[in-house]
Amino acid sequence: MGFLSLSHSFLYLCSFLHLITAYNPTDIIRLDCGATTNTNSSDDRPWNLDSGSKFMPPASNDLSTISTADQQPSSVEQIPYLSARIFPSQFTYTFPISSGPKFLRLYFYSANYSGRDITKSFFTVSAAGHTLLANFSVFLSSPANSASFVKEFVVHVENSQTLQLTFTPTSSVDSYAFINGVEIVSMPDNLYLTGLNSSNTTLVGQNSRFIIDTDMALETLYRLNVGGSSIDVQNDTGMFRKWDNDIQYLKGNLMGKEPYLNFTVLYNNRTPAYTAPEYVYTTQRSMGPDQNNLQFNMSWIFSVDSGFSYLVRLHFCEFIIDIDRNNQRVFTVFLGDQIADKSVDVFRRAGGREIPIFSDYVVSVPVGNDDGIPSKQDLYLSLFPNIDSIPSYVDALLSGLEIMKLNKSDGSLAGPNPTVPGSPVNQNRKGSSSSLGAIVGGVVGGIAVIAILAFLILKRRRKVVDSPFTNLKS
Known part of the structure; x- marks a missing residue:
């Protein structure tokens, strides 16, 4: 019985070691945008200020403002959702980072900031030569059961070792862009962007394989x-x-x-x-x-x-x-x-x-x-x-x-943005x-x-x- 207990303990240890040694990211960047102090989120991930960081453009205070959400229910995680950086015009973060594929996660909380009407915020987000979001509305895109959510993308950073993340409000007078949090995490080279190793990727409906190379970007949906x-x-x-x-x-x-x-x-x-x-x-x-x-x-x-x-x-x-x-x-x-x-x-x-x-x-x-x-x-x-x-x-x-x-x-x-019942936005794009x-x-x-x-x-x-x-x- 003692041997069996020891064996089971060894199996549990092996399982635990698999977890902690599976992958060690080269790059981990987390910005709590608009925050005033560095802190940890409730899951113990550390988040840093974007203010004064090397990722911000010169004269960033003239190009953006910081704010906290007008509504702060206890159901919404404080970090990184309750502070935001607001962009009345185009704004670009620049991340010096190693080359290779990265997870790029954008954190949003649908709320008014300093009296700004969230329903009028529409903007485009681009990175690594790809348009990630266009005419995007946080208000329309937030899930029915939560006003806070994450948009996760996979992008490839080339040998220039720089990732630029750009927010551009639509041309409407009252429109603005904003972001609550940014997270960038490295991943193994062939995890999703498999390139010529795509022998396991089947193109459904055709007797062929599909290559997902480093020129592509992906968005995680499920x-x-x-x-x-x-x-x-x-x-x-x-x-x-x-x-x-x-x-x-x-x-x-x-x-x-x-x-x-x-x-x-x-x-x-x-x-x-x-x-x-x-x-x-x-x-x-x-x-x-x-x-x-x-x-x-x-x-x-x-x-x-x-x-x-x-x-x-x-x-x-x-x-x-x-x-x-x-x-x-x-x-x-x-x-x-x-x-x-x-x-x-x-x-x-x-x-x-x-x-x-x-x-x-x-x-x-x-x-x-x-x-x-x-x-x-x-x-x-x-x-x-x-x-x-x-x-x-x-x-x-x-x-x-x-x-x-x-x-x-x-x-x-x-x-397209999802359509909220009764909303005049995207009435011609109702989901079917x-x-x-x-x-x-x-x-x-x-x-x-x-x-x-x-x-x-x-x-x-x-x-x-x-x-x-x-x-x-x-």
């Missing part, structure tokens, strides 16, 4: 720990990414099962320890044994901007003890109205159990309305059991998910439900009918066994 609880920034792998729970994005009545196993994730060169936290891989959502799985799919729905392409990264790890060889759990991945991956056998692809893998897919979401104006549309992700190879179990699984917008050919990531959902429902439904017929034929010849999953083999 990062989910599927089947597990949220993971805060301090428990990421060194890059301060936040992983949300997936429950609010599930579509339909099939919630699936949420198995969890505490084990040491076997990271490797293909999936290094910085890829995602261990907790992402030790949890999952699966269809489970209590469903007639051939009649359903496990689906999530995400709101995205039409007219862009998206990197969808799916994280998997097979850890159920009954899965110990190839062709036991195989499933199909649908993105929108298209098959993204026909036969996913996680055990086979990873090379065993408790070995994490991820698969990257690039999917385009066309403008779906007649006027050609971009709008919010729904992107469906669906997993459906594939029984073509007569696997042991009728099931599917997912451990984690990331969705990142890719810039257009003109370098822009900017989409995409036909993608209806199409994928039809596709999956049709496949389900075919699969059920195949299942009935197989059932006459084989006894269906209820193991931990619905089982096709006797």
